[in-house]
Amino acid sequence: xxxVGPGKERGLEKQEVRRLLSLVAExxxxxxxxLAQLEGAGFADLGYARVDTRRQLRTGVTEVVYGEGKxxxxxxxxxxxxxxxxxxxxxxxRLDAEKAAAVQEALxxxxxxxxxxxxxxxxxxxxxxxxxxxxVCAGTSDLSVAEEAAxxxxxxxxxxxxxxxxxxxxxxxxxxxxxxxxxxxxxIAVAGMEGALPSVVAGLVSAPVLAVPTSVGxxxxxxxxxALLAMLNSCSSGISVVNIDNGFGAAFQASLINHL
Numbered sequence: 001x002x003x004v005g006p007g008k009e010r011g012l013e014k015q016e017v018r019r020l021l022s023l024v025a026e027x028x029x030x031x032x033x034x035l036a037q038l039e040g041a042g043f044a045d046l047g048y049a050r051v052d053t054r055r056q057l058r059t060g061v062t063e064v065v066y067g068e069g070k071x072x073x074x075x076x077x078x079x080x081x082x083x084x085x086x087x088x089x090x091x092x093x094r095l096d097a098e099k100a101a102a103v104q105e106a107l108x109x110x111x112x113x114x115x116x117x118x119x120x121x122x123x124x125x126x127x128x129x130x131x132x133x134x135x136v137c138a139g140t141s142d143l144s145v146a147e148e149a150a151x152x153x154x155x156x157x158x159x160x161x162x163x164x165x166x167x168x169x170x171x172x173x174x175x176x177x178x179x180x181x182x183x184x185x186x187x188i189a190v191a192g193m194e195g196a197l198p199s200v201v202a203g204l205v206s207a208p209v210l211a212v213p214t215s216v217g218x219x220x221x222x223x224x225x226x227a228l229l230a231m232l233n234s235c236s237s238g239i240s241v242v243n244i245d246n247g248f249g250a251a252f253q254a255s256l257i258n259h260l
Contacts (some may be wrong), residue, residue, distance in 0.1 A: 010230050012085075015050070015252045017057075018056045018131050019056075019058070019060070020034050021034075021058075022240060023056070023125035029056070029086060030088075030144075032086060032088060033086015033087070033088070034086065035055050035086075036059050042054045044081040044084070044085065044174055046074075046077050046078065046081060047113070048074055048077075049074065049077070049078055049113050051063065051078050051081040051082060051085075053081070053082065053085035053087070056087060059100075059253075060259075061156065061252075062082060062087040062089065062090055062091075063082060063087075063090075064090075064091045064092070064093060064248070064252075065078050065079065065090060065091070065092040065093070066092075066093055067092045067093060067094045067095030067096070067099060067119070068093075068095070070099075070102070071099075071111035072098065072099040073102070073202050075092060075095065075099055075102070075103055076102055076103050076106045076107075079092065079103060079107060079110075080106065080107070083107070083121065084220075088119065088121075088122055088177065089121060089122040089125065089155070089157075089166065089247070090120070090121040090122075090154050090159035091118065091119070091120055091121075091152065092118070092119040092120075092121075093117070093118055093148065093152070093248050094117050095112070095117050095118070095119050096117060097114050098260040100112040100114070100117075100119050100201075101134035103119055103121075107121050109121065109122055109123070110122075110166065111123065111124075113147065113151055114153060115143065115144055115147055116144050116145075116247070117144075117147040117148070118148060118151050118152065118155075120151075121181055123152050124155060125155070125157050126157070127154075127157055127158055127159040128157045129157055129159060129185070129255065129258035129259050130160040130185060130186045130187055130259065130260070131159075131170060131183075131184065131185025131186075131258055132158075132159050132160070132161050132180075132183060132259055133153045133160050133161070133184065133186055133187075133188065133251070133254045133255070134160075134161045134162075134180055134181060134184035134186075134187045134188070135150040135153070135156045135160060135161070135162050135163070135187075135188045135190065136140075136163045136164075136166055136174070136177075136181070136187060136188065136189045136190065136197065136201055137162070137164040137165065137166065137168065137190045137191075138165075138168070138189075138190060138191035138193070138197045139161070139165055139167050139191075139192070139193075140164070140165055141192065141214075141216045142190050142191060142192055142214045142216055143164065144187050145190050145212060145214045145246075145247040146162070146164065146188075146212075146247060147247070147259065148247030148248055149177070149190060149212065149247030149250050149251040149254075150162055150188075150247075150251070152247065152248050152251035152252065152255075153188075153251040153255055154252055156251065156252065156255040157255070158254070158255050158258050161180045161184065163177040163180055163181070166197075167191065167193075167197055168196045168197055168200055169183075171200070173199065173245040174197075174201070178204070180204050181201065181204060181207075182205060184205070184207050185207055185257070185258050186207055186208050186210065186254045186257045186258055187196025187205060187207050187208070187209045187210070188200055188209075188210045188212060188247075188250045188251065188254055188256070189202075189208070189209055189210070189211050189212065190200045190212040190214060190247065190250075191212075191213065191214065191218045191227060192213065192214035192216025192217045192221065193213065193216065193221060193226075193227065194217075194221075194226060194227065194230055195211070195213050195226065195228065195229075195230040196230065198211035198231050198234060198236070199231075199234040199235065199236045199239070200224070202234065202236035202237065202238050202239045203236045206224055206238075207238075208238050208240065208257060209236075209238055209239045209240070210239075210240050210241075210242060210250040210253055210254055211234070211239050211240065211241045211242070211250075212241075212242055212245070212246060212247055212250045213227035213228040213230075213231055213241070213243075213244050213245075214227065214244065214245055215244055215245055220257075223244070224244035224245065225244070227244075228243075228244055239259070240253070
């Protein structure tokens with residue numbers, strides 16, 4: 001692809017400013033935060049990271065921090081840089097308890113969910129999505145991935161309904177929550193082993209189904225590859241598949257759908 005010309009750059013700036021003004025008008029961003037984003041270079045250079053301080057302008061969502069592989073000091077620095085740029089609510093994924101404690105010491109309002117290794121630097125927002133995101137989980141062993149999806153969706157402003165331990169080995173458990181599935185605007189189906197749950201769910205509802213394979217299972221499940229391939233080859237229509245154990249990715253996509 002060729003270089004972006006000056007005209008395109010100006011168009012992008014105008015689009016970003018328009019979104020920024022909308023966020024201020026809606027009360028989603030304080031005036032001081034808007035000024036910080038307009039005056040800055042678009043990113044904060046910390047040496048070990050160049051933090052995208054304008055991502056909310058372009059996409060509507062603040063940069064999400066992937067905690068695994070980063071030191072506690074690096075996670076704190078990134079979260080602080082986003083806070084300084086007016087990003088009041090930052091989500092950190094795959095963060096262990098020791099690093100989370102360091103973030104909470106620096107940012108006392110941060111909440112941490114150890115069961116799914118998620119941290120949010122502020123309280124969960126009020127839902128502003130158009131409907132309900134249902135998170136359906138096959139078994140208790142899949143709960144950490146399911147909760148990553150559910151809490152991420154809530155952090156992105158969605159009302160979430162949870163249907164857990166409803167795998168295909170006992171379909172009556174799933175059918176008992178048929179009303180939740182029927183009312184959902186989008187469904188996230190989380191399953192390991194043979195990964196059959198999304199196919200069953202998609203055959204029952206009109207909403208889009210986002211399938212999340214997990215690494216749960218015995219040897220031939222191949223760390224989630226068997227579930228992944230089963231979901232990719234589903235005979236049910238309306239299924240999209242994310243990567244193994246990627247509850248975050250499914251929730252982000254579900255939030256986009258629910259806010260359209």
